[in-house]
Amino acid sequence: xxxxxxxxxxxxxxxxxxxxxxxxxxxxxxxxxxxxxxxxxxxxxxxxxxxxxxxxxxxxxxxxxxxxxxxxxxxxxxxxxxxxxxxxxxxxxxxxxxxxxxxxxxxxxxxxxxxxxxxxxxxxxxxxxxxxxxxxxxxxxxxxxxxxxxxxxxxxxxxxxxxxxxxxxxxxxxxxxxxxxxxxxxxxxxxxxxxxxxxxxxxxxxxxxxxxxxxxxxxxxxxxxxxxxxxxxxxxxxxxxxxxxxxxxxxxxxxxxxxxxxxxxxxxxxxxxxx
Amino acid sequence: xxxxxxxxxxxxxxxxxxxxxxxxxxxxxxxxxxxxxxxxxxxxxxxxxxxxxxxxxxxxxxxxxxxxxxxxxxxxxxxxxxxxxxxxxxxxxxxxxxxxxxxxxxxxxxxxxxxxxxxxxxxxxxxxxxxxxxxxxxxxxxxxxxxxxxxxxxxxxxxxxxxxxxxxxxxxxxxxxxxxxxxxxxxxxxxxxxxxxxxxxxxxxxxxxxxxxxxxxxxxxxxxxxxxxxxxxxxxxxxxxxxxxxxxxxxxxxxxxxxxxxxxxxxxxxxxxxxxxxxxx
Ligand SMILES: Cc1cc2nc3c(=O)[nH]c(=O)nc-3n(C[C@H](O)[C@H](O)[C@H](O)COP(=O)(O)OP(=O)(O)OC[C@H]3O[C@@H](n4cnc5c(N)ncnc54)[C@H](O)[C@@H]3O)c2cc1C
Ligand code: SF4
Ligand code: SF4
Ligand code: SF4
Numbered sequence: 396x397x398x399x400x401x402x403x404x405x406x407x408x409x410x411x412x413x414x415x416x417x418x419x420x421x422x423x424x425x426x427x428x429x430x431x432x433x434x435x436x437x438x439x440x441x442x443x444x445x446x447x448x449x450x451x452x453x454x455x456x457x458x459x460x461x462x463x464x465x466x467x468x469x470x471x472x473x474x475x476x477x478x479x480x481x482x483x484x485x486x487x488x489x490x491x492x493x494x495x496x497x498x499x500x501x502x503x504x505x506x507x508x509x510x511x512x513x514x515x516x517x518x519x520x521x522x523x524x525x526x527x528x529x530x531x532x533x534x535x536x537x538x539x540x541x542x543x544x545x546x547x548x549x550x551x552x553x554x555x556x557x558x559x560x561x562x563x564x565x566x567x568x569x570x571x572x573x574x575x576x577x578x579x580x581x582x583x584x585x586x587x588x589x590x591x592x593x594x595x596x597x598x599x600x601x602x603x604x605x606x607x608x609x610x611x612x613x614x615x616x617x618x619x620x621x622x623x624x625x626x627x628x629x630x631x632x633x634x635x636x637x638x639x640x641x642x643x644x645x646x647x648x649x650x651x652x653x654x655x656x657x658x659x660x661x662x663x664x665x666x667x668x669x670x
Numbered sequence: 671x672x673x674x675x676x677x678x679x680x681x682x683x684x685x686x687x688x689x690x691x692x693x694x695x696x697x698x699x700x701x702x703x704x705x706x707x708x709x710x711x712x713x714x715x716x717x718x719x720x721x722x723x724x725x726x727x728x729x730x731x732x733x734x735x736x737x738x739x740x741x742x743x744x745x746x747x748x749x750x751x752x753x754x755x756x757x758x759x760x761x762x763x764x765x766x767x768x769x770x771x772x773x774x775x776x777x778x779x780x781x782x783x784x785x786x787x788x789x790x791x792x793x794x795x796x797x798x799x800x801x802x803x804x805x806x807x808x809x810x811x812x813x814x815x816x817x818x819x820x821x822x823x824x825x826x827x828x829x830x831x832x833x834x835x836x837x838x839x840x841x842x843x844x845x846x847x848x849x850x851x852x853x854x855x856x857x858x859x860x861x862x863x864x865x866x867x868x869x870x871x872x873x874x875x876x877x878x879x880x881x882x883x884x885x886x887x888x889x890x891x892x893x894x895x896x897x898x899x900x901x902x903x904x905x906x907x908x909x910x911x912x913x914x915x916x917x918x919x920x921x922x923x924x925x926x927x928x929x930x931x932x933x934x935x936x937x938x939x940x941x942x943x944x945x946x947x948x949x950x951x
Contacts, residue, residue: 458790526788569790590785612948616807616861619729619750620778626788635748635809635859649788655777656861659950664780664872668893670675 441472442581445491446479447514449507450534450550451498455525456481458567459495462574469574473581493580494518499527499534500556502549508556515557523562523595526647528553530600532566533645552598561591564600566626566647590660600648602629602639610636614656624653672928674871676890677897679921681882682904682911692742694832696887698877698909699770699800700742704735705903706798712768715798716758717741718749724825726810729754731762744802746831747810748859752778759795768798773867776801780872798899801870803878805833805931812857816840821847834879863938864949868928875900881924882917888924 446456456479460466476482477489494514500507515521526532531552539548553559563572579587602625609615617635629643630650637650651657664670673679684690684701693700699717706712719730719741727749732738752775758764771779776799783793816838817825823842830841837848870876874896881888889911891897903909914921939949 461790563787565788567788569786569788571786571790571793608948613860614864614948614950616774616859616865617748617750618775618778619753620775620782622750622753623756623778624782624787624789632748632750632753635750647788652787653778653782653785653789655774655781656950659777660781660784661951664784665675667784668780668872670872670892 441475442492443475443477443490445477445488445494445514445518446482447494447496447510448480449496449498449511449528449553450501450504451525451527453481453497454567455495455497455528455565458565458570459573461570465574469577474577488513488517491518493520493522495522495524496528496553497525499531499550499552501547502551503539503544503547511553511557520560521553521557522591523553523559523564525568526564526566526600526645526649529562529564529594530598530646530648532600532647535646554595554598559595561588562594562597563591564594564597564648564652566645566649587663590658593658594652597648597652599646600651601646602637602641602644602650604648604651605630605637605639605654608651609654609656616656618655621650621654625650672925672932673869673890673921674867674876674892676876676892678891679914680889680911681886681914681917682889682909683886685907685910689739689742690885692739694742694744694830695879696877696882696885696889696909697742698875698887698889699802700738701908702800702875702900702903703732703738703768703770703798705906705908706768706899707735707738709902709906710766711899712764712766712797714758714762714764715768715770716751716754717770718745718751725813725828725831731758731764733762733764743830744832746808746833747813748807751775755779755796756789756792759792765795766797767795768800769796770800770802771870771873772802772804772807773870773872774804774861774865776870776872777867798896799872799874801873801876803869803876803880804865805868805927806858806862806865808854808858812854815857816849816854820849820853823847832879862935864935864942864951866932866935866939866951868931869924878924880927881914881920886912886917888914888921 477491478485500511523529527534529552534550537548537550539545605621615636619632621637622630622632627643627645629640630637683696689697689700703715714731714733715738716729717732717738718727721728725745727745729749729751731754751769751771758767782789786793817840821840827842828840832839836851838851838854840847874893876890877887891900904911942949
């Protein structure tokens, strides 16, 4: 079965793939190791991956490339990078199994809008990659008036305009989450990918999520995970509760995504720990 | 399983007299972190360190056995230890990190390890996660109510606090005071009422007082890493152990309390669902 139909099957778009059981992760393993990547590469077809750069800062793809130890293997044996300004010398957008879209979309920029629509047509699976693409992140603060395009003022997460299949938020996403996602994707490990699929619906992020959805809901336990996770150090802990400095917050959504009281992947954690 | 997945359960205490003197129970947390530091299994540990305010802890990065010992003892209020993990790695340059965490904190840490969305290069640096049992936790103002108002003594006179045998205990230099746990109900943080983990089911090693006699701890080894570090420490003489089958009150009580917590809090979860309130589990 081709990977494209496998992915569609996994996403419930077409028929489920027969006899392709998701492989359980090795016990006690937290990161995607080199051996794991090699093993996966040997056993599976290579997905065709494209990288689409909208209103982003290239930080997301920099983060992807920080998987130094597995990157050569990843690029040569695991995936085919078939499209992407900084990655491949290709002008026509080809068919893709997975398109990683970095950056939000500027509603006043015709080219971006066109590119986004084209991605949706050409890719089996569209991933909002990085918080700008997923939640708008700091482009939420854009309001135009700058040279040379004072009219460029409205930026939205890509899911406002097209159907998005999964999201990997982060400003930028960590190198590890990318490696783990690619390995899961190639393995067809849908259990691992489920949170990413659920997060495709989260198109707004803000430090105030902690107050609204955790503290206000009588769920906060003062663990400090949000303060640890915030990539701009906007969250501090006061009397065991998160306190968000709104002036530092870039609306990436990571604090709420990492909070153990927003969602909790118990099965996956036990599998990863060998428990 | 009411106690989570585990490899072994024993009753144990640290052999070091200095640790015995300051630790809450058997000194397992302090003893094991100090051992791991000495053996270079970790380079530092995040613990609940003391502050200027009596019984109000702050997470602290301990780089020496002395600093780990200075943080011994249970503080029944928030110490957001998870917050300090990133700082320990980025600002202290620690590559191999240990930490102590109550069950909900282990959840934040383990979730981050399985799904490090925005958290780069931290997941694999946590080499030892010691979980401690937890029935509930209290805002600092609740402690003040118990101690200053209900017991009528000043916080600064308190040398130790403990929960056990149905009471909240306070030890001063020359007095032992207590209030029935009934009087603490309603003062716990409400986030605890949906918590389904009593014995830190996601720790590498978990420990607590229930099940073992005073001065001893009940130790549960869970992951391969945790099991091997604890065994190494026992072999090196850092801990003495007893078969849990031979100590009183033993596993029965631990299982009973864990089951009670799960049952009671599951009811709260169900009730919340009925009301349309969100729950993470
Ligand atoms: C809020 C709370 C509730 C508890 N409830 C129970 C219970 O119901 N039943 C039970 O058997 N045990 C319970 N414990 C655990 C018990 O009180 C001891 O902490 C445990 O037995 C470890 O003892 P020890 O002698 O090995 O640790 P020690 O060597 O004394 O070291 C204790 C370690 O815990 C850390 N610590 C102290 N306070 C906190 C805190 N608030 N948050 C995070 N880390 C902290 C310290 O920094 C230190 O490193 C609870 C602990 C806490 C913090
Ligand atoms: S991460 Fe912890 S401290 Fe932060 S909001 Fe969630 S429960 Fe509260
Ligand atoms: S508080 Fe920090 S983590 Fe949360 S949305 Fe704002 S910048 Fe992101
Ligand atoms: S009862 Fe649960 S939520 Fe409350 S402090 Fe203890 S471990 Fe955390």
